[in-house]
Amino acid sequence: MDTRAHSADQYLVRSEPYYEPVGDEVRLFEAAHASRVPVLLKGPTGCGKTRFMEFMAWRLGRPLVTVSCHDDLTASDLVGRYLIIGAETVWVDGPLAAAVRLGAICYLDEIVEARKDTTVVIHPLADDRRILPVEKTGEVLRAPPEFLLALSYNPGYQSVLKELKQSTRQRFVAIEFGHPEPALERRIVAHETGVDEGTAERLVRLAGMTRNLKGNGLDEGASTRLLVHAGKLVMLGVAPRTACLAAIAEPLTDEPETLAALNELVASVF
Amino acid sequence: MNARLSASELEERLEDLLEACLSSRRTAAALVPGLAALERGQQDFVLHWAGVVARSSAELAYQFAAAAPRALAVLGERGAEAWLVQAMDVYDHGSMYAASAALKDLTGFVRSWDAQADAVRFEDAGRVLELFLWGLSGRRLRVAAADEPWTDTETVYLPHEVTLYAARNRNFLVYKAMAALAWAQCRFETFAPALGAAVEASAHPARVRRWLAFLEAVRLGAKLERALPGLARDMRVLQQPAPDARVAAAAAPLADPDAPLEATLAALGAVDLARAPPAWPYVVRLHPERAQEVREARIGRERETFRALLGGLRDAEREEGGAPGAGPGRFEARVSESAATGERTVELFLDGAAVSPPADAASLMQSILQDLGTLPPEYLEPAGAGAYAPSTPAGAAGDDGAAEAEAGAAVYDEWDYARRHYRRGWCVLRSRDVHPGDPAFVWRTLERYRPQIASLKRTFEALRGEDRLHRREPYGDGIDLDAAVAGLADAAAGRELPERLFVRRHRTERSIAVMFLVDMSGSTKGWINDAEREALVLLCEALEVLGDRYAIYGFSGMTRKRCELYRVKRFDEPYGAEVKARIAGIMPQDYTRMGVAIRHITRMLAAEDARTRLLVTLSDGKPDDFGDGYRGEYGIEDTRQALVEARRAGVHPFCITIDEQARAYLPHMYGAANFVLVDDVRRLPLQVAGVYRRLTA
Numbered sequence: 001m002d003t004r005a006h007s008a009d010q011y012l013v014r015s016e017p018y019y020e021p022v023g024d025e026v027r028l029f030e031a032a033h034a035s036r037v038p039v040l041l042k043g044p045t046g047c048g049k050t051r052f053m054e055f056m057a058w059r060l061g062r063p064l065v066t067v068s069c070h071d072d073l074t075a076s077d078l079v080g081r082y083l084i085i086g087a088e089t090v091w092v093d094g095p096l097a098a099a100v101r102l103g104a105i106c107y108l109d110e111i112v113e114a115r116k117d118t119t120v121v122i123h124p125l126a127d128d129r130r131i132l133p134v135e136k137t138g139e140v141l142r143a144p145p146e147f148l149l150a151l152s153y154n155p156g157y158q159s160v161l162k163e164l165k166q167s168t169r170q171r172f173v174a175i176e177f178g179h180p181e182p183a184l185e186r187r188i189v190a191h192e193t194g195v196d197e198g199t200a201e202r203l204v205r206l207a208g209m210t211r212n213l214k215g216n217g218l219d220e221g222a223s224t225r226l227l228v229h230a231g232k233l234v235m236l237g238v239a240p241r242t243a244c245l246a247a248i249a250e251p252l253t254d255e256p257e258t259l260a261a262l263n264e265l266v267a268s269v270f
Numbered sequence: 271m272n273a274r275l276s277a278s279e280l281e282e283r284l285e286d287l288l289e290a291c292l293s294s295r296r297t298a299a300a301l302v303p304g305l306a307a308l309e310r311g312q313q314d315f316v317l318h319w320a321g322v323v324a325r326s327s328a329e330l331a332y333q334f335a336a337a338a339p340r341a342l343a344v345l346g347e348r349g350a351e352a353w354l355v356q357a358m359d360v361y362d363h364g365s366m367y368a369a370s371a372a373l374k375d376l377t378g379f380v381r382s383w384d385a386q387a388d389a390v391r392f393e394d395a396g397r398v399l400e401l402f403l404w405g406l407s408g409r410r411l412r413v414a415a416a417d418e419p420w421t422d423t424e425t426v427y428l429p430h431e432v433t434l435y436a437a438r439n440r441n442f443l444v445y446k447a448m449a450a451l452a453w454a455q456c457r458f459e460t461f462a463p464a465l466g467a468a469v470e471a472s473a474h475p476a477r478v479r480r481w482l483a484f485l486e487a488v489r490l491g492a493k494l495e496r497a498l499p500g501l502a503r504d505m506r507v508l509q510q511p512a513p514d515a516r517v518a519a520a521a522a523p524l525a526d527p528d529a530p531l532e533a534t535l536a537a538l539g540a541v542d543l544a545r546a547p548p549a550w551p552y553v554v555r556l557h558p559e560r561a562q563e564v565r566e567a568r569i570g571r572e573r574e575t576f577r578a579l580l581g582g583l584r585d586a587e588r589e590e591g592g593a594p595g596a597g598p599g600r601f602e603a604r605v606s607e608s609a610a611t612g613e614r615t616v617e618l619f620l621d622g623a624a625v626s627p628p629a630d631a632a633s634l635m636q637s638i639l640q641d642l643g644t645l646p647p648e649y650l651e652p653a654g655a656g657a658y659a660p661s662t663p664a665g666a667a668g669d670d671g672a673a674e675a676e677a678g679a680a681v682y683d684e685w686d687y688a689r690r691h692y693r694r695g696w697c698v699l700r701s702r703d704v705h706p707g708d709p710a711f712v713w714r715t716l717e718r719y720r721p722q723i724a725s726l727k728r729t730f731e732a733l734r735g736e737d738r739l740h741r742r743e744p745y746g747d748g749i750d751l752d753a754a755v756a757g758l759a760d761a762a763a764g765r766e767l768p769e770r771l772f773v774r775r776h777r778t779e780r781s782i783a784v785m786f787l788v789d790m791s792g793s794t795k796g797w798i799n800d801a802e803r804e805a806l807v808l809l810c811e812a813l814e815v816l817g818d819r820y821a822i823y824g825f826s827g828m829t830r831k832r833c834e835l836y837r838v839k840r841f842d843e844p845y846g847a848e849v850k851a852r853i854a855g856i857m858p859q860d861y862t863r864m865g866v867a868i869r870h871i872t873r874m875l876a877a878e879d880a881r882t883r884l885l886v887t888l889s890d891g892k893p894d895d896f897g898d899g900y901r902g903e904y905g906i907e908d909t910r911q912a913l914v915e916a917r918r919a920g921v922h923p924f925c926i927t928i929d930e931q932a933r934a935y936l937p938h939m940y941g942a943a944n945f946v947l948v949d950d951v952r953r954l955p956l957q958v959a960g961v962y963r964r965l966t967a
Contacts, residue, residue, distance in 0.1 A: 074775070089749065210405065260401075265402060267504065
């Protein structure tokens with residue numbers, strides 16, 4: 001039996017990612033890492049959770065293994081499986097097992113999307129046992145002190161199917177991410193895209209307006225990510241109204257009346 | 271092209287259509303000369319529509335046929351159709367007399383029709399403008415139509431239509447500018463007490479009102495320039511005619527974006543009240559006394575709501591902190607204003623620590639800030655929970671709009687296939703409970719079908735979402751040993767190793783919400799009703815095994831004003847004694863006006879969170895209603911339209927029927943694959959559960 005090894009190198013974050021702290025999250029995360037408590041990032045999509053993870057991995061100098069969860073993701077997708085190569089069976093670590101072996105930070109993005117059986121492998125890793133039983137090989141991986149498990153989760157979904165169970169939630173230190181304050185968000189947009197301050201200010205104002213529509217026509221207001229997209233289009237010479245429609249209004253909804261209203265908001269701001 | 275109809279042919283056809291209103295003084299022959307000269311296509315047009323109108327009123331049809339030649343000449347077919355449909359709407363909602371007047375006023379219609387091509391109507395723009403206003407920060411304003419634009423600080427009233435310009439987008443811009451200006455009036459303290467005082471103190475209140483409205487448009491324009499620069503730029507083209515030198519000088523101080531209401535009142539002294547202010551098309555009228563009333567009522571209400579909200583917040587914080595009564599529970603608020611946009615934000619502190627209020631409190635706080643500019647200390651005294659209902663936004667009181675005929679009734683449009691238009695607000699539907707029946711009916715049914723129920727349960731158990739092992743998969747959780755052995759043998763024999771060597775667990779999760787709509791019309795009396803009720807009992811037994819969410823409603827009614835929906839089981843109601851008694855209590859009632867029931871049910875289903883939404887109708891025949899021509903094609907077409915709407919809303923409709931003639935019309939209504947015909951009533955109970963199993967397997 002042969003084991004395919006992952007190397008830490010490919011998971012290292014080499015240059016400092018741009019990240020603007022919103023509050024105490026950096027200190028909190030470092031403390032959680034030091035005390036080996038897993039972290040739960042809560043917040044709407046596109047508000048910087050993934051960027052924060054990259055930043056923290058860079059800051060702590062640990063490899064970062066990111067898994068985007070989807071509704072077909074099973075426990076063995078995380079832990080690993082046998083493959084048949086030639087006439088041999090070969091064990092291949094899944095991302096979670098790899099992260100445990102490497103003492104990396106393992107970030108499971110949008111954990112509620114994954115199948116319920118994934119909790120089985122997460123739970124023993126997320127309490128003080130810090131072990132990952134690999135059922136198929138009979139191994140029990142013990143997480144080194146540097147290892148950290150982090151999940152992200154968007155509480156904004158109203159679906160009952162997408163709620164995180166208490167038994168899972170209560171193993172984590174939770175850090176809440178919201179939309180950044182306007183001044184901060186302006187700085188982020190300006191930095192990420194290079195647009196002038198006036199444009200950044202208007203983009204942020206527009207985002208605020210879409211957030212006012214949350215629950216009335218929109219499921220979710222525009223995220224900082226969408227603003228960055230719009231800003232990038234503007235920088236490439238797209239007219240601001242067109243850029244906002246393409247990068248902000250259209251991605252948010254297909255509903256004609258809401259779209260028309262967003263359209264009018266865009267035309268009012270730009 | 272077909273030849274024109276001759277005079278005698280025309281006369282014959284008209285006599286057929288208009289028979290009901292003809293007499294010796296009023297003959298079909300009198301209509302013929304006008305129609306005989308028309309092209310064949312136009313003749314067909316008139317005859318078709320005369321037939322459609324005659325179904326509602328032969329008298330109106332006669333008047334239409336008489337006036338049609340001239341209408342066609344000046345309006346063309348499209349215009350003439352609009353002219354007629356408009357008159358029929360008047361007939362639907364008013365009287366014969368009013369409808370006939372609407373038909374006769376052809377000149378008036380022509381004038382508005384010319385403008386109409388570019389007109390923007392409130393019904394088209396209202397919803398978008400409301401969402402637009404919600405996007406702007408501050409109090410949640412509602413939008414309603416009225417004769418002139420004004421606001422009472424909670425509702426923005428906008429005109430029924432805007433026809434000022436020859437371009438649609440320009441007319442829409444007028445609407446949008448009005449809405450934004452009304453928003454700015456609420457947002458930038460137009461309705462401070464000083465405004466009302468200025469009007470009252472004047473000898474010419476009407477003139478003062480007009481001038482104040484104009485000057486406020488100037489002052490708030492400067493604020494819009496800052497808050498909504500794009501809109502302000504677009505609005506400039508609307509600022510015609512330009513003010514003369516004297517007015518411009520008086521209004522000059524208002525160009526400062528920080529100008530308060532006092533600046534407007536000061537400018538009022540510098541204008542000539544005897545002259546009319548420049549007639550900018552988007553100026554929003556002022557009714558300070560009505561705004562004042564609404565404002566006062568709101569201030570009291572919001573104070574209580576806010577205090578209750580703080581009470582809830584304090585309790586929640588204490589619970590979370592784990593130490594009840596830890597601090598004195600004192601709230602503080604810090605209001606800060608952004609220099610760039612004038613946007614105000616509030617931070618709340620409880621015993622010195624920042625707390626974040628619930629999301630829906632944000633607009634409440636903004637509303638209070640708009641009225642008072644700050645959060646006064648008495649607002650920060652938390653009260654016991656009570657007045658605060660998180661789901662009702664502030665100012666939701668008085669929500670009973672004019673459209674709602676009466677409490678508890680819902681109003682729906684109905685599709686008129688002949689007009690190819692909806693009849694607006696045509697049906698009134700009320701929901702009620704089925705009167706509980708004899709529970710013994712359910713026991714008897716369970717007893718009678720005991721063996722069948724047992725086997726139904728077994729088949730349904732097999733449907734439950736369970737893990738299934740998929741073999742020979744390209745990837746998976748484990749190795750498919752059979753496949754691997756065979757594959758390795760292949761490989762040893764020199765053939766290629768196959769790729770599909772794994773087993774994968776596949777979990778099928780059922781996420782289904784299903785609604786059963788039961789025909790409770792009079793024609794189901796007897797066997798059919800028994801069979802329907804038995805079918806429901808069996809179905810419930812089976813569905814309880816399956817765990818799908820389901821609801822059961824019955825429908826009936828008589829005439830469009832008395833459509834009724836009977837609740838047997840809600841989605842969130844357990845299948846218990848009450849539901850059983852209600853199933854037993856399903857009794858034949860009146861008629862089957864199906865479209866409105868489907869529209870209502872669709873709305874309920876669309877609100878359910880499920881991957882699949884099913885609407886299963888149990889019926890014994892065609893849609894039918896008493897009187898107004900619902901029977902036949904009209905009813906079929908309306909039902910079909912309602913089903914199309916349902917599909918658009920993500921609902922899968924399906925029909926189970928025992929009408930032997932159903933093959934003639936059901937494919938048209940439901941689509942060929944979406945119905946099943948049960949030819950023997952006695953087999954209905956077992957069939958329904960079987961159909962459901964096939965539908966969702």
